Amino acid sequence: MSKQRSLSERFKDLLTSLYVSVKLITSTTQGKIGFTIFMTVVIIALIAPIFPYPGPSWQNTLYEGELPSTKPNMWYILGGDYLGSPMLLDIIWGLQYFMIVGLIAAILTVGIGVLLGLLAGYLGGWVDMALNFVFNILLTIPSFALWLILAIIFRNAGPVTLGFILGILSWAGLARAIRSVAIANKAKDFVEASRALGLSSWSIISNDIMPAIMPYVFMNFMLALNGGIYGSMGLAFLGILPYTTINWGVLVNVAIFQQASVYTWKGTVPLLIIMVISTIILMGFIFTANASDRLFDPQKRKEAENMIAASRSRK
Amino acid sequence: MLKSFETLYIMDTQNLIWIAKKVIYLFLELFFAITLSFFLILAMPGNPYIIILQGLLRSGMPELQAEAEAAALAGYNPSEGVLGRYFTWIVNFFHGNLGYSVVYASRVSPVVAAAAPWTIIIVLVSLTLAFVTGFFLGLVAASTSSKALDAVISGLMSFFQSIPNYMLALLLLIVLAVDLHWFPLSGAYGLGVSPGLNFAYISSVAWHLALPILTFYLMLFPGWMFGTRAIATSLMKEDFIMVAKARGVSGNRMTFSYVGRNALLPQFTSLMYSYGLLFGSSIFIETIFDVPGLGYLLTTAAGARDYELTIGAFLIIIVAVIIGNFVADVGYGLIDPRVRGK
Numbered sequence: 077m078s079k080q081r082s083l084s085e086r087f088k089d090l091l092t093s094l095y096v097s098v099k100l101i102t103s104t105t106q107g108k109i110g111f112t113i114f115m116t117v118v119i120i121a122l123i124a125p126i127f128p129y130p131g132p133s134w135q136n137t138l139y140e141g142e143l144p145s146t147k148p149n150m151w152y153i154l155g156g157d158y159l160g161s162p163m164l165l166d167i168i169w170g171l172q173y174f175m176i177v178g179l180i181a182a183i184l185t186v187g188i189g190v191l192l193g194l195l196a197g198y199l200g201g202w203v204d205m206a207l208n209f210v211f212n213i214l215l216t217i218p219s220f221a222l223w224l225i226l227a228i229i230f231r232n233a234g235p236v237t238l239g240f241i242l243g244i245l246s247w248a249g250l251a252r253a254i255r256s257v258a259i260a261n262k263a264k265d266f267v268e269a270s271r272a273l274g275l276s277s278w279s280i281i282s283n284d285i286m287p288a289i290m291p292y293v294f295m296n297f298m299l300a301l302n303g304g305i306y307g308s309m310g311l312a313f314l315g316i317l318p319y320t321t322i323n324w325g326v327l328v329n330v331a332i333f334q335q336a337s338v339y340t341w342k343g344t345v346p347l348l349i350i351m352v353i354s355t356i357i358l359m360g361f362i363f364t365a366n367a368s369d370r371l372f373d374p375q376k377r378k379e380a381e382n383m384i385a386a387s388r389s390r391k
Numbered sequence: 392m393l394k395s396f397e398t399l400y401i402m403d404t405q406n407l408i409w410i411a412k413k414v415i416y417l418f419l420e421l422f423f424a425i426t427l428s429f430f431l432i433l434a435m436p437g438n439p440y441i442i443i444l445q446g447l448l449r450s451g452m453p454e455l456q457a458e459a460e461a462a463a464l465a466g467y468n469p470s471e472g473v474l475g476r477y478f479t480w481i482v483n484f485f486h487g488n489l490g491y492s493v494v495y496a497s498r499v500s501p502v503v504a505a506a507a508p509w510t511i512i513i514v515l516v517s518l519t520l521a522f523v524t525g526f527f528l529g530l531v532a533a534s535t536s537s538k539a540l541d542a543v544i545s546g547l548m549s550f551f552q553s554i555p556n557y558m559l560a561l562l563l564l565i566v567l568a569v570d571l572h573w574f575p576l577s578g579a580y581g582l583g584v585s586p587g588l589n590f591a592y593i594s595s596v597a598w599h600l601a602l603p604i605l606t607f608y609l610m611l612f613p614g615w616m617f618g619t620r621a622i623a624t625s626l627m628k629e630d631f632i633m634v635a636k637a638r639g640v641s642g643n644r645m646t647f648s649y650v651g652r653n654a655l656l657p658q659f660t661s662l663m664y665s666y667g668l669l670f671g672s673s674i675f676i677e678t679i680f681d682v683p684g685l686g687y688l689l690t691t692a693a694g695a696r697d698y699e700l701t702i703g704a705f706l707i708i709i710v711a712v713i714i715g716n717f718v719a720d721v722g723y724g725l726i727d728p729r730v731r732g733k
Contacts (some may be wrong), residue, residue: 106545210419216424216712218671221705224693225428228435306555310675313557314690328561332679338565345567351558359553366549 096380100370103380107367120168121175130157130321132166152193157321158330158337158347167353169322173235178304180239181246185300185334186293188243189250192290196251197258208255216250221306222246227316235308237318242307243300250296254289260290291372298365302358309354324350396685415718417713424713426704426716429480435475437696439493489706490699494692499703502688507707509684510677513600514669517607522662525612529619532656533627534646543545544620548613559605564679569601576600577681603680615658622654660719667715670708 102108128151135181142156151162196207226241228232261267267284275283311317312325315333319326327350330337337343370376443548444461471479489499532540551559565719567576580586580595626632627650635649674686681687685704692700 106549139541175595180539209423212428213420213423216420216709216716217428217705218668218708221671221708222431222673224674224690225431225435225701228693229431245454302553308557310557310604313675314678316694328557332561338561338569348559351554351562355554356551357559358555362549362553 092384096377096384097371099368099384101364103370104367107362107370110360110365110367114364116173117357117360120176121172124168124172127168129169130161133161135161135246154349155239155346157327157333160323163346163349166321166324166327167349170324173320173322173356174305174308175301176235176264177239177242177308178301180236181243181304181307182268182297183248184240184249184296185303186244187247188327189247189296190254190289190293192247193251193254194285196257197255198277198281198285200259200262206257208252211248211252213378214245214255215252217304219246219308220307223311224314224316227311232318234318238305238308238311242304242344246300246303250292251294257289257292258285261285289370291369294371295365298361298368302361302365304353305358306347324354339389410721413717417717421709421713423614424709425702425706426477428709429477429702430473432450432693432698432701433476435693435696435698435701439698443493452472480699489703492692492697492703494695494697494700499700502700503685503703503707504687506683506685506704509600509682510670510673510686512596513603513607513673513676513682513684516600516668517604518611518662518665518669520604521608521611522615522658525615526619526651526655526658529616529649530623530646532616533623533650534622534642544613544617548617551610551613556672558605559609560603560676560679563602563606575599586595599680600682603673603676603682606676607673611665618661619654619658622657623650626650626653629669656723660723663715663722665715665720667712670711 098111101111125174133231142152142160150166154167157163159164192207192211196204196211222245223242226244227238230237230241263285264284267280270280270284308317308326309325310322312323313328313332314325315329317323321327328347330349331343332338335343338347440461443458447457447460452460460522480490487500489503491497492499494500527619534543564576568576575598578598580592586592618706621647632649635645640649646662668683672686673684674690676682677684678688678690685707689701689704689708691697692704
């Protein structure tokens with residue numbers, strides 16, 4: 077039946093399933109808050125280029141650590157950073173920077189983690205033994221120490237390189253989780269049935285095993301996004317990344333290690349703004365990740381679909 | 392009761408073989424982990440040999456003498472390739488020699504040995520406190536099952552899970568040390584005290600480490616509470632609890648002795664894993680509070696391209712993680728016989 081469906085019908089199906097997903101995620105208070113924060117961050121990151129870039133031309137000793145005001149112009153509504161450029165622009169462009177880093181890190185983490193985890197769990201035998209050994213080795217090395225070394229190796233890392241650094245060796249935990257899910261599902265009846273029918277490994281993985289790992293994929297994607305923000309801010313805070321005020325970690329570094337701004341009340345204001353905003357964003361992402369388990373619960377999904385259908389027919 | 396106690400501790404050959412296999416596996420893990428770290432660390436750009444050599448040449452030392460001196464100071468032979476240095480390091484490692492630190496102008500082992508206790512104290516105290524209080528409160532939370540308490544717990548957990556540890560450390564530093572002057576700003580002990588087993592030193596250390604420990608504690612405690620509550624809640628639905636309830640076992644006894652004991656096994660295992668893992672997460676906290684522990688050592692060493700010291704710090708952290716894994720696995724194997732057969 078699916079062969080005969082037209083493109084517009086398929087598009088409609090996609091929209092409906094997206095709509096159901098959003099409904100499911102936002103069905104709890106936590107999910108509502110998280111999803112709102114997540115979407116706001118994504119939209120600001122996308123439209124950042126329409127705002128002026130807080131580059132050297134904005135730096136002005138007059139407005140260094142300036143308290144929030146509308147004085148020179150509206151951009152200083154959140155005050156000035158430690159170099160005199162407006163905090164608001166740092167934050168807007170910072171969101172884009174962090175989203176690029178996080179997205180690349182998340183794609184690498186989830187991509188490699190799922191692929192190797194499935195290979196190990198599904199193929200079994202010596203492939204499983206070898207891969208599992210690799211996962212365990214990577215898990216013994218603390219991730220932040222690894223990121224630190226990688227960031228020193230790839231000096232002057234821009235957001236793309238940084239995403240690569242944060243994602244390339246951070247997939248071992250996910251891979252191990254996927255491996256155990258794959259092993260647990262391999263023995264299930266419906267997989268045995270597919271195998272008895274002579275379906276290919278690829279078809280079994282994509283139709284029978286993939287649905288079981290989707291919650292992990294979504295959850296870890298969000299967590300890897302968080303890790304990207306945490307990691308790139310942290311590396312900049314330690315003074316390892318190139319100097320750019322759109323990475324908020326650089327601002328924290330300047331505040332603590334270079335200008336000792338925390339010893340004055342005025343100097344702590346930009347720092348507090350960064351703290352509050354970054355924590356709200358990271359919390360929003362965690363909320364979204366926590367709410368995501370409902371997405372892949374077939375029973376909850378069916379309920380939501382029925383409810384939507386019922387409200388439509390009432391109209 | 393006595394019988395099960397005996398079987399728990401008697402080491403038959405099967406157990407010994409299981410443990411021996413585990414030990415060999417862990418040594419292989421250590422070997423490959425340190426090898427991977429070694430090559431990554433050596434890939435860091437910068438060359439202490441050239442920097443030292445240029446300094447010596449500028450000071451007017453003859454070239455041949457300067458080259459020999461620089462090679463000695465940098466701690467490696469520049470004509471040796473990366474592979475050569477790797478094998479030299481491995482051979483030295485088995486002789487108990489971890490190499491030479493350029494920054495500290497000393498052998499690596501004493502530098503690392505001096506740094507490790509600070510990290511161990513911080514990790515041990517904060518994680519143990521977080522585990523004990525988190526476990527206890529998690530059980531209490533599971534037995535009351537109130538909606539408001541749930542909201543508080545999950546709210547606390549998402550907050551401390553989200554706020555980056557460096558931000559939390561800075562926040563505590565600004566509020567408790569800079570503004571309120573309750574705690575010192577940085578360092579591991581005061582200037583006036585002499586290290587040793589005297590009251591002044593120990594109390595000074597305790598006062599200085601209070602903020603780093605508090606930071607870790609706040610980050611870890613909600614996770615343990617949440618985890619314990621989740622395990623305890625699912626245990627409450629088990630048959631043996633239903634039977635106990637039907638027998639009229641009192642509420643407190645049920646919570647702590649029936650549910651608590653059964654929740655302890657999985658939580659204890661993850662506690663052992665966590666001890667090791669925390670060793671690598673102290674980088675920021677030690678940097679912010681200027682505690683001269685392993686994390687602080689790691690950043691300084693890597694920043695100054697002190698290769699052998701960086702590797703030394705990595706080695707200790709990896710060993711800590713592996714020991715944590717070993718204790719967790721063996722402990723689990725001893726308590727849970729189902730695991731031993733594998």
